[in-house]
Amino acid sequence: MESTLKEQISTPAGGVEDMYGEDCATEDQCITPWAIAVSSGYNLLRDPRYNKGLAFTERERDAHYLRGLLPPVVSTQELQEKKIMQSLRQYDVPLHKYVAMMELEERNERLFYKLLIDNVEELLPIVYTPTVGEACQKYGSIFKRPQGLYISLNEKGRILEVLKNWPEKSIQVIVVTDGERILGLGDLGCQGMGIPVGKLALYTALGGVRPSACLPITIDVGTNNEKLLNDEFYIGLRQKRATGQEYYDFLHEFMSAVKQNYGEKILVQFEDFANHNAFELLAKYRTTHLVFNDDIQGTASVVLAGLIASLKLLGGALCDHTFLFLGAGEAGTGIAELIALEISKKTNAPVEETRKKIWLVDSKGLIVSGRKETLQAFKKPWAHEHEPVNNLLDAVKAVKPTVLIGTSGVGQTFTKEVVEAMASMNERPLIMALSNPTSQAECTAEEAYTWSEGRVVFASGSPFPSFEYNEKIYFPGQANNCYIFPGFGFGLVMSGTIRVHDDMLLAASEALAAQVTDEHYAKGMIYPPFADIRKISAHIAASVAAKAYELGVATRLPRPADLVKYAESCMYTPNYRSYR
Ligand SMILES: O=C([O-])CC(=O)C(=O)O
Ligand SMILES: [Mg+2]
Numbered sequence: 351m352e353s354t355l356k357e358q359i360s361t362p363a364g365g366v367e368d369m370y371g372e373d374c375a376t377e378d379q380c381i382t383p384w385a386i387a388v389s390s391g392y393n394l395l396r397d398p399r400y401n402k403g404l405a406f407t408e409r410e411r412d413a414h415y416l417r418g419l420l421p422p423v424v425s426t427q428e429l430q431e432k433k434i435m436q437s438l439r440q441y442d443v444p445l446h447k448y449v450a451m452m453e454l455e456e457r458n459e460r461l462f463y464k465l466l467i468d469n470v471e472e473l474l475p476i477v478y479t480p481t482v483g484e485a486c487q488k489y490g491s492i493f494k495r496p497q498g499l500y501i502s503l504n505e506k507g508r509i510l511e512v513l514k515n516w517p518e519k520s521i522q523v524i525v526v527t528d529g530e531r532i533l534g535l536g537d538l539g540c541q542g543m544g545i546p547v548g549k550l551a552l553y554t555a556l557g558g559v560r561p562s563a564c565l566p567i568t569i570d571v572g573t574n575n576e577k578l579l580n581d582e583f584y585i586g587l588r589q590k591r592a593t594g595q596e597y598y599d600f601l602h603e604f605m606s607a608v609k610q611n612y613g614e615k616i617l618v619q620f621e622d623f624a625n626h627n628a629f630e631l632l633a634k635y636r637t638t639h640l641v642f643n644d645d646i647q648g649t650a651s652v653v654l655a656g657l658i659a660s661l662k663l664l665g666g667a668l669c670d671h672t673f674l675f676l677g678a679g680e681a682g683t684g685i686a687e688l689i690a691l692e693i694s695k696k697t698n699a700p701v702e703e704t705r706k707k708i709w710l711v712d713s714k715g716l717i718v719s720g721r722k723e724t725l726q727a728f729k730k731p732w733a734h735e736h737e738p739v740n741n742l743l744d745a746v747k748a749v750k751p752t753v754l755i756g757t758s759g760v761g762q763t764f765t766k767e768v769v770e771a772m773a774s775m776n777e778r779p780l781i782m783a784l785s786n787p788t789s790q791a792e793c794t795a796e797e798a799y800t801w802s803e804g805r806v807v808f809a810s811g812s813p814f815p816s817f818e819y820n821e822k823i824y825f826p827g828q829a830n831n832c833y834i835f836p837g838f839g840f841g842l843v844m845s846g847t848i849r850v851h852d853d854m855l856l857a858a859s860e861a862l863a864a865q866v867t868d869e870h871y872a873k874g875m876i877y878p879p880f881a882d883i884r885k886i887s888a889h890i891a892a893s894v895a896a897k898a899y900e901l902g903v904a905t906r907l908p909r910p911a912d913l914v915k916y917a918e919s920c921m922y923t924p925n926y927r928s929y930r
Contacts, residue, residue: 391415398459399562402926405430410929427926430461435469444481449492451477455551456495459561463924466555470880474552478832479812480787482548483533489541490583497547498566500540502587506600510607522563522843523617524608525549525644528571530591530624534759534790537624539573540586545622549644549835556883557836557891558921559843569604571597597627605635614848615905617839619644625679629728640842642850646684648831648838651855653685653755653782654692655862656809656829659876662866663807664752664778669693671707674751676742676792677758678712681784683728685755686710692856705731709749713758715740716748746771753780756792761785764793769801777805782829784811795826807876827877834858836883837890844920845895846906854897861893862886888917 389397394414402410404425411417434454441447451473455462466473475481485492505512529542546566553559572589573579579588592600608616620631620643632643642648657668664671673689675682686708693704710717710732716739717725717732725733739745746754746768754772756764764783772779779802783792795814798806804819809827817824838858842850865878865886878886892913898904910916 392419395419398456400929401458402427403430403458403461405926407928414929427461427464430458431464431468434461434465444476445484445488447476448481448485452492452494452497455497460924460926463555463561463922466551467884467924470555470883474832474880475813477551478548479533479830480789482544483535483787483789486532486538486541486544487535489538489544490578490581490585493585498543498550498568500543500568500570501604502540502570503572503589503592503600504587506603509603510611513607513611516565518562518565520563521565521612521616523550523553523559523619523839524565524567524612525553525619525621526567526569526604527621528569528623528627529573529586530622530627531759532622533786534761535787537573537575537578537591539575539578539584540568540570541578541584542622543568549619549621549832552832553836553839554922555836556832557840557887558884558917559836559840560922563843569601571600601627601631605639609639615640615843615846617642617842619835619839621645623680625726625728628680636850640848640850642835642839642842643680643684644831644835645680647688647850647852647855648835649681649757649784650684650688651834651838651858652829652831652862653784654688654856654859655833656782656827656876657689657753657780658692658859658863659866659871660780660807662871663874663876664780667696669697669699669704669707671752672749673708673753673755674745674749675708675710676754676756676763677760677785678710678717678729678732679757679759681757682710682755683732685757686732688852688855688859691852692859695856706734708732709734709745709751711739711742711745716745743767743771746775750775752776753782755782755784757784758792759785759790761790761792764798766797766801769793769798769806773802773805778807779805780807782809784809784829786811786830788812788814795824798826799824807874809876823873825873825875827875828880829877833862833877833883833886834890837861837887838894840887840917840921841891841894842898844891844906844917845898845904845909847895847898847904849903851897851901851903853901854894857893857897858890861890865889884921885918888914888921891917 395401404423405427406416407424438447438450499516501509501512525546527542527545529539530537532538532542532545550564550566553564554561570586571592572587574591578584608618618639618641628643635641689708690701690704694701717729718736718738719733720738722730722733739748781798785791791810791812795808796817798808799817799819809829811830813828814826870878895913899909
């Protein structure tokens, strides 16, 4: 009985499928069909997972009690897509587009993902950075229906019960935040929920994880944001953040409940935690759970990919370059460590040695050995021998970097003087202004190109449009972790991997860099276009899975022979299914 139903479920997209069936990444990830509550008639139109709106066929309208509930016309998904794109384009305000997209997701999930996949370059800045940042700031007013789980201190001792309230049972990926450092916008408390929701939308659209397997979670331990605490529309706990033992005990209850409820292969992505918790949580859980910190590891992997690719434009090997960071938090130290690791693997030099060409500046100036005693643990490896230097411009002059990377969360810090100094020392300086959203970028693409007289190789965390300067068009790259985490996570899930290893991050970087072609290099690009992201994610997933098999942490056996093909065949596609 079960095998017959599974055959029905795995009918190729476009074929007739029992509407009780879920589309599933791999056969053993299928939910047993009878476990799904099925609606018909009016409720079917209200069920975003199955609703097709005007695209229900005559036969489906008869079979599922929809006659009269819809006007006579039968539309196609393509026509629906065209109509919604047209109406989205009429909004001038990005936040209005964001709200319209969220409403679509709540109305018709497949249409939402079809739009996002087919128009990724246009819609990414709406459902993701920069607009998602503004959405979080105003989440109290935007909030209509829960898009994920809210786990607050009120649920202490009952987190397992709360997880069971979520309607979907076969979860593969959780993105969790505690809202303390949302992008470069600071503590947004419970309103940080927009971030896990946005990240998981990309897990599906960019990486191919099916929507029902994704669970956004916001842990609410309070907020120190006075503005929110005094905002009558604030949706979170109205108290200062719990810290210390209370915080760690609560997080521990959460991590234990997650593993108990979903098993060993559930991927937990930590997102936008503050530095002081992010490193500790990652270090604590990476040996017992399948965890990934996007801000430390995902950002590191995407930046390393850009650096590997950029060597075609800059020349030399990675070990020939000197790196200077503004910002020594999760992103800065995460990237620095991965660069040091990659150089170490390539040159056989110990990491302690390869770190020496990587310098970091924090709010107090260059991190140097004289400051070692007062530094937080994650900064200590970067305290090299040097006299004190207390600002970025002087640090650029002292260190003479070939690569300058901004991860401070503070906007407009790559001033004209800083960019000019980089350009005076390097024929082709590489500058990455990674802080998000756009308002926090260290400089704009336009500034980087004009101040360097068009010589810079530039990438930023949030998108900038192409820019014409001296009759030449420049294409800034978007060094955002969304190139990595969807494919990375998909690779872990499809191979049943139980632990993340740094070598998988390196594998993901290499896979992404390998997708940059001569055509892209000719335009000065060091990242491939987002339009190809599904293919890119399949390659990243395959490389990550291959590494997991090599390391013996992948449990899905036998290993598929062609991992790229396997990844592609497992990916969720948003085309409508036919219902019997
Ligand atoms: O969300 C993004 O665009 C990138 C990211 O992880 C962050 O800035 O925290
Ligand atoms: Mg983040």
